[in-house]
Each structure stands twice: as C-alpha cells, then as structure tokens.
Amino acid sequence: MPEHYSQNENPLPIEEWVAKMDQAIEQICSLGRKLLETHSISAEAKKVAQEWSLADRLDQEESALRELFRRARAILESIESARAAMVDPSAEADQRHRAMHVAVDVIHENLPEIEKAFLVSRHSALDLLRWADRSGFVEGSSLPATYRASYSELVSCTPVFKPRLEAMQHELLRQKDRGHVHEDVRHLLSALTRYNALADSARAFVRSIVQPPFELVFHDAETFQDDWEGIDVDRHGDLATEINDCCQLLLYDLDQFHRKVERVEPELNAGLDASLYLLPNEEWRVIFTVDEDPVFHEMRISLLRIVHESKYENALSDVIRELYAGWNES
Incomplete structure (x- = not known):
C-alpha cells in the first residue's frame, strides 16, 4: 500500500x-x-x-x-x-x-x-x-x-x-x-x-x-414580459426555477449548462458569433442570450421570449431578425 x-x-x-x-x-x-x-x-x-x-x-x-x-x-x-x-x-x-x-x-x-x-x-x-x-x-x-x-x-x-x-x-x-x-x-x-x-x-x-465568480444579471425584454403575462400564473414558479437554475450553471458547471440548452446558430457574416440559446422545458421554449462583461464582473442574461413549442419557430425567426438585422449572410 x-x-x-x-x-x-x-x-x-x-x-x-x-x-x-x-x-x-x-x-x-x-x-x-x-x-x-x-x-x-x-x-x-x-x-x-x-x-x-x-x-x-x-x-x-x-x-x-x-x-x-x-x-x-x-x-x-x-x-x-x-x-x-x-x-x-x-x-x-x-x-x-x-x-x-x-x-x-x-x-x-x-x-x-x-x-x-x-x-x-x-x-x-x-x-x-x-x-x-x-x-x-x-x-x-x-x-x-x-x-x-x-x-x-x-x-x-x-x-x-x-x-x-x-x-x-x-x-x-x-x-x-x-x-x-x-x-x-x-x-x-x-x-x-x-x-x-x-x-x-x-x-x-x-x-x-x-462567492460568485460573476454577478448574474437578468434582463427581461418586453417581448418576454408579454409572453410571461400570457402564461398561467400557476406555472410561473416552476418555469422561473428552471430558467434560474439553468443560468446559474454558467457560474459553476458549463458542461451541464450546455447539456440543458441548445445553441442557436443563425447564419451570420464571417467572424461573427451569436450567443443565442434555447432552453426547452416540457411544452415551453425559452429563448435568451448570454453576454459576459469582465469589466463589470457580470454575466448578463437577456430573456427574449418564452413561448409554447408550437410557436417556437416563428418566435425564433422574429428574434433572429430583430437581433441580427444587417449581420446575416446574404
């Protein structure tokens, strides 16, 4: 021994x-x-x-x-x-x-x-x-x-x-x-x-x-707020928990974060990268972006949409068109 x-x-x-x-x-x-x-x-x-x-x-x-x-x-x-x-x-x-x-x-x-x-x-x-x-x-x-x-x-x-x-x-x-x-x-x-x-x-x-390595800062877009108001209030707690838990993984377990989400990769001009993600949760789809700001020691989460799976494709197209107008490959 x-x-x-x-x-x-x-x-x-x-x-x-x-x-x-x-x-x-x-x-x-x-x-x-x-x-x-x-x-x-x-x-x-x-x-x-x-x-x-x-x-x-x-x-x-x-x-x-x-x-x-x-x-x-x-x-x-x-x-x-x-x-x-x-x-x-x-x-x-x-x-x-x-x-x-x-x-x-x-x-x-x-x-x-x-x-x-x-x-x-x-x-x-x-x-x-x-x-x-x-x-x-x-x-x-x-x-x-x-x-x-x-x-x-x-x-x-x-x-x-x-x-x-x-x-x-x-x-x-x-x-x-x-x-x-x-x-x-x-x-x-x-x-x-x-x-x-x-x-x-x-x-x-x-x-x-x-001692969080970054401060996790959430921003709810107006489109997300509108979607949220249309969801049964009884689901708010569970959905908020899933969103919060998923994003907190960014601070201590990136591998698990990437297992929970899907990376959305719109076609952009060469050299550009999108930090756009999809979190599926039962019949709901959460679309959000992640941006790290080392100067202010922040990890910024922008919640853009939360929609039923049947409306996901249209919602995603709207998000991509709004976020990356002028940056898409022609």
Missing part, C-alpha cells in the same frame, strides 16, 4: 462532520426564513414569493438538505468500512471484497436520492437569492450576503474528506491497472468516481453561492 494508505491512518471523522452539517443546516434554514420574512415588504415581493411558493420551498430545502446528508453519511460509513478493510493487514481477501461490495451497493442505492435532494436544495437557494435581488430587494440589507456565506459551512470538511477519498480512488485505480483484479475493485472504483464527481459538483455550486 502507498504511504497515505498506511494502517495507522485515522478513520474519516464522520461524527464530527455530521455535527457540523446539522449546525450548518440549522443556520442556513433559519437565515433563509428570516430573509424571506424581512424582504417581503412590497406588494410585488409578496406576490412573486407566493407565485414561487418560497415559504414552502424553504421547508423543502431543509428536508432535502437533511436527506442529502443522511444518505451521504451512509455512503461515507460504507466507504470507511471498505477503506479500513483495505488497509487492515489481517483482513482476508474475502473480507475486503465483501466490504467493497457493500460500499458499492450503498453508493448505488443512495446516490440517485442525493442527486434529487441536491436539486431541490439548489433550486430553493437560487430562487430565494434571485427573488431577494429583484422583487424582494431591500437597500442596505446584509441578509442575502449572510445567507450566501452560511452555505460555506457545508464544505468546511472538504480539506479532510476530499484528499482521503481521492487517495482511495487512486489506490483502487492502481490495483485495477495491475490487471486481473477482483470485480469488486472495479465496481467500487466506478462507484467512488461517481460519488466524488457529484461531491465536486456540489462543492462548486456552494462556492458559486458563497
């Missing part, structure tokens, strides 16, 4: 991590509710908060965060058992493989539910912050910044956990590369790689909440 896999290595501090996560969740949820209450001072703020079901969503955020870390704990405990068996010189091969097999099963069972819980908590946090920045904006309030900062506690154990889990992943990879290894080694390597990838994505999301 490599040096970082010596049998004297201390076990993962899971109980300490659990205590920290419980405190972090309490703080995040308390601040979220305080933010919603304190910033609901205008009729518009109250209206949008109700349309987006923010109060209910904050309850869902708390439940999702607790579910996420409950299942993450189960995964970490199974990984720790497998790691302990791997470094125990007295453990038989069957014991090691059995511990690996259990860890694989636990990861496969819990990872999809962690992904679902992560999505719920992510949506809630992003929508609350967008609401506070727009409809519920209060001059001089420090609550949005405090709420953002509270998320940093969710990754406070990263310096301890991340290198240890990656070391285990590298050891499994080393064993696999030697060839003729037990299938449980390959399966655990695959499962651990998936878990580490999800953990990295979650950490990137938290960093984008705590």
Whole structure:
C-alpha cells in the first residue's frame, strides 16, 4: 500500500462532520426564513414569493438538505468500512471484497436520492437569492450576503474528506491497472468516481453561492414580459426555477449548462458569433442570450421570449431578425 494508505491512518471523522452539517443546516434554514420574512415588504415581493411558493420551498430545502446528508453519511460509513478493510493487514481477501461490495451497493442505492435532494436544495437557494435581488430587494440589507456565506459551512470538511477519498480512488485505480483484479475493485472504483464527481459538483455550486465568480444579471425584454403575462400564473414558479437554475450553471458547471440548452446558430457574416440559446422545458421554449462583461464582473442574461413549442419557430425567426438585422449572410 502507498504511504497515505498506511494502517495507522485515522478513520474519516464522520461524527464530527455530521455535527457540523446539522449546525450548518440549522443556520442556513433559519437565515433563509428570516430573509424571506424581512424582504417581503412590497406588494410585488409578496406576490412573486407566493407565485414561487418560497415559504414552502424553504421547508423543502431543509428536508432535502437533511436527506442529502443522511444518505451521504451512509455512503461515507460504507466507504470507511471498505477503506479500513483495505488497509487492515489481517483482513482476508474475502473480507475486503465483501466490504467493497457493500460500499458499492450503498453508493448505488443512495446516490440517485442525493442527486434529487441536491436539486431541490439548489433550486430553493437560487430562487430565494434571485427573488431577494429583484422583487424582494431591500437597500442596505446584509441578509442575502449572510445567507450566501452560511452555505460555506457545508464544505468546511472538504480539506479532510476530499484528499482521503481521492487517495482511495487512486489506490483502487492502481490495483485495477495491475490487471486481473477482483470485480469488486472495479465496481467500487466506478462507484467512488461517481460519488466524488457529484461531491465536486456540489462543492462548486456552494462556492458559486458563497462567492460568485460573476454577478448574474437578468434582463427581461418586453417581448418576454408579454409572453410571461400570457402564461398561467400557476406555472410561473416552476418555469422561473428552471430558467434560474439553468443560468446559474454558467457560474459553476458549463458542461451541464450546455447539456440543458441548445445553441442557436443563425447564419451570420464571417467572424461573427451569436450567443443565442434555447432552453426547452416540457411544452415551453425559452429563448435568451448570454453576454459576459469582465469589466463589470457580470454575466448578463437577456430573456427574449418564452413561448409554447408550437410557436417556437416563428418566435425564433422574429428574434433572429430583430437581433441580427444587417449581420446575416446574404
């Protein structure tokens, strides 16, 4: 075994991590509710908060965060058992493989539910912050910044956990590369790689909440506002969430952003490029542009149209004609 896999290595501090996560969740949820209450001072703020079901969503955020870390704990405990068996010189091969097999099963069972819980908590946090920045904006309030900062506690154990889990992943990879290894080694390597990838994505999301690399600035064109008013108000919350979540990916997961959207590429004169995108959501189609302004440290999202799929082609033609008049290839 490599040096970082010596049998004297201390076990993962899971109980300490659990205590920290419980405190972090309490703080995040308390601040979220305080933010919603304190910033609901205008009729518009109250209206949008109700349309987006923010109060209910904050309850869902708390439940999702607790579910996420409950299942993450189960995964970490199974990984720790497998790691302990791997470094125990007295453990038989069957014991090691059995511990690996259990860890694989636990990861496969819990990872999809962690992904679902992560999505719920992510949506809630992003929508609350967008609401506070727009409809519920209060001059001089420090609550949005405090709420953002509270998320940093969710990754406070990263310096301890991340290198240890990656070391285990590298050891499994080393064993696999030697060839003729037990299938449980390959399966655990695959499962651990998936878990580490999800953990990295979650950490990137938290960093984008705590200290966004750019300020995400939304502009609703009049055409978009007209479209929006024509949509059943019961759909506003879900659609706003999807738009917000998709655009927030620009700050921490570009690959996922490009998987969610379609790039629209009108025929333009040589050397010109369009930053025009389509976000499909069930029967709705959102047309928008993305422009990065490094001088003002902004990522500008211009929402141009939101139409039913049956009207998409005509709406897109109108957008292209208006945006790129004189720039199209003849």
